[in-house]
Amino acid sequence: xxRPVNPFIVxxxxxxxxxxxxxxxxxxxxxxxxxxxxxxxxxxxRMGKTGLIQFCYDKPEIRDEYYTFFIDILHxxxxxxxxxxxxxxxxxxxxxxxxxxxGRFVSTLRSISGKFGFDPLTGTPTFNLELGDIxxxxxxxxxxxxxxxxxxxxxxxAIDEFxxxxxxxxxxxxxxxxxxxxKISNCHFVFAGSERHMMQEMxxxxxxxxxxxxxxxxxxxxxxxxxxxxxxxxxxxxGRSIDATDAGWVYDLFQGHxxxxxxxxxxxxxxxxxGQQCTVEIIRTSIDNIVESNDTIFREILSTMPExxxxxxxxxxxxxxxxxxxxxxxxxxHSLLSAxxxxxxxxxxxxxxxxxxxxxxxxxxxxxxAMWINRLYGVPSTI
Numbered sequence: 001x002x003r004p005v006n007p008f009i010v011x012x013x014x015x016x017x018x019x020x021x022x023x024x025x026x027x028x029x030x031x032x033x034x035x036x037x038x039x040x041x042x043x044x045x046r047m048g049k050t051g052l053i054q055f056c057y058d059k060p061e062i063r064d065e066y067y068t069f070f071i072d073i074l075h076x077x078x079x080x081x082x083x084x085x086x087x088x089x090x091x092x093x094x095x096x097x098x099x100x101x102x103g104r105f106v107s108t109l110r111s112i113s114g115k116f117g118f119d120p121l122t123g124t125p126t127f128n129l130e131l132g133d134i135x136x137x138x139x140x141x142x143x144x145x146x147x148x149x150x151x152x153x154x155x156x157x158a159i160d161e162f163x164x165x166x167x168x169x170x171x172x173x174x175x176x177x178x179x180x181x182x183k184i185s186n187c188h189f190v191f192a193g194s195e196r197h198m199m200q201e202m203x204x205x206x207x208x209x210x211x212x213x214x215x216x217x218x219x220x221x222x223x224x225x226x227x228x229x230x231x232x233x234x235x236x237x238x239g240r241s242i243d244a245t246d247a248g249w250v251y252d253l254f255q256g257h258x259x260x261x262x263x264x265x266x267x268x269x270x271x272x273x274x275g276q277q278c279t280v281e282i283i284r285t286s287i288d289n290i291v292e293s294n295d296t297i298f299r300e301i302l303s304t305m306p307e308x309x310x311x312x313x314x315x316x317x318x319x320x321x322x323x324x325x326x327x328x329x330x331x332x333x334h335s336l337l338s339a340x341x342x343x344x345x346x347x348x349x350x351x352x353x354x355x356x357x358x359x360x361x362x363x364x365x366x367x368x369x370a371m372w373i374n375r376l377y378g379v380p381s382t383i
Contacts, residue, residue: 007234008266010259014051020230020258021222022052029056029190032215033156034065038181038189040162040203043219044356045194045365046259052219053158053190067155069093074161079170083137084129086157087112087144091127108147111140138176145180148187158190163198174202178209189214195353221256224248231265235278240269242278250283260367263290291372298372301354311336312345313354313364317373321361 009018029052032039041049050072057068071089076082087109094101112133134140148155165173181189191214193199203210222230228247235242247265254260267286272278302310315334316322324330325346326339336342346362349355356365364370 006266006269007238008231008262008269010262010266013054016055016058018234019051019055021226022048022055025052025217025219026056026059028215028217029053030059030061032217033188033190034061036188038191038214040199040214040216041190041192041219042196042199042216043192043194044257045353046257047194047219047221048258049192049194049219050160051258053160053192057156062156065153067093067151067153068158069155070158070160072160073164076164076168078137078168079141079173079176080131080134080137082165082168083134083141083144084131087129087134087140088127090144090147105147108150109140109143111136111143141176141180145184145187149184151186155187156190157187158192160192161194162191163193163195163202166198166202174209178213181213195356197357222258224251224256227251227256227261231261234265235269235272238269239274240272240276240278242268242272246278246280246283249280254367257367287371291368291375294368294372298369301369306345306348308337308341309345309348312342313349314373314377316355316362317364317370320370321363323361325362 007018009015029039029041041052043049050070053070056062057070062068069086069089071085073082073085076085090105091102094105112129148157165177181187191199191203191210202208203212203214203216205211228244228251231247231250232242232244250261250264254264264283264286267290268278268283271282271286305313311334312325315330315336316325318334322330326342328339330336331339331342346355350357353365354369355362357363364373
């Protein structure tokens with residue numbers, strides 16, 4: 001007998017039966033883009049932005065009426081890379097729709113059209129473009145937007161980690177993109193980002209080009225009273241069980257952060273035999289295994305970090321959510337050097353997205369990383 005599919009999905013597409021809640025958020029996204037608006041989604045990384053967008057893309061009112069595109073630009077560092085990623089995504093999305101659709105797109109990109117080809121065996125169009133082939137990204141980007149504007153059905157483009165464009169070395173990137181987007185009535189955009197302060201600045205500051213150009217949706221944790229019964233149901237549907245108290249303990253441990261909940265329950269489900277109950281011992285072992293599997297990655301992060309940044313990182317890890325990090329009390333409590341050194345180190349940790357800020361509380365973005373640091377330095381565990 002085949003083992004049942006693990007219902008706690010952590011990668012790839014999430015089928016509706018395994019998708020937890022987000023009813024109001026999905027309704028808001030669909031309403032915004034289908035009524036001619038752009039939408040900003042702000043949430044911590046791995047809170048479920050990508051899953052929500054893909055879930056909405058599969059809804060009939062979008063799937064049957066729009067061309068939909070999704071790009072993640074976190075790893076990009078220039079307008080050239082942005083243009084390359086967007087062009088490749090449009091090409092790949094149109095490919096299953098037939099040679100005619102791809103041909104229209106390729107013919108529009110006159111600045112690089114000679115770089116496209118066809119598979120000699122299947123006749124299928126191929127994307128032979130290399131990053132270096134885009135010599136004038138502003139021209140190629142203009143051609144891509146021209147294609148979107150003239151497409152035979154409306155388009156939706158979702159750009160994940162949109163705040164990354166503010167780090168590109170080219171000048172006036174925000175203004176360039178805003179100008180292009182303003183010219184298109186046939187295409188609507190979802191701008192998703194995990195760095196709250198940067199995203200809010202981009203879309204709420206009157207000095208920035210994207211000021212008041214989109215509705216704003218803040219994606220928060222799925223409520224405890226919804227996620228815990230959801231987790232219990234998924235266990236029960238596969239012939240297993242988990243106590244509400246234990247499921248709630250995991251929820252509280254990770255403060256409802258979607259990825260860590262799904263990852264923990266994915267591991268715990270795999271270690272729970274059919275017909276039996278998932279216990280706290282199984283859950284603790286699962287979390288230990290997940291943290292340990294990241295040991296090499298976490299050590300590499302620390303290996304390139306200056307000592308003062310490490311000291312502040314350890315202090316924040318110990319407190320979980322750190323307040324008043326430049327105060328004399330915080331500095332004494334963690335034997336830090338000075339307020340100015342803390343401020344400098346904090347700026348670098350925020351810039352590298354290792355630390356995040358919510359209100360006036362600072363915390364480590366990756367909760368597993370925080371657990372690993374505390375274990376490495378002998379801080380009492382909460383699990």
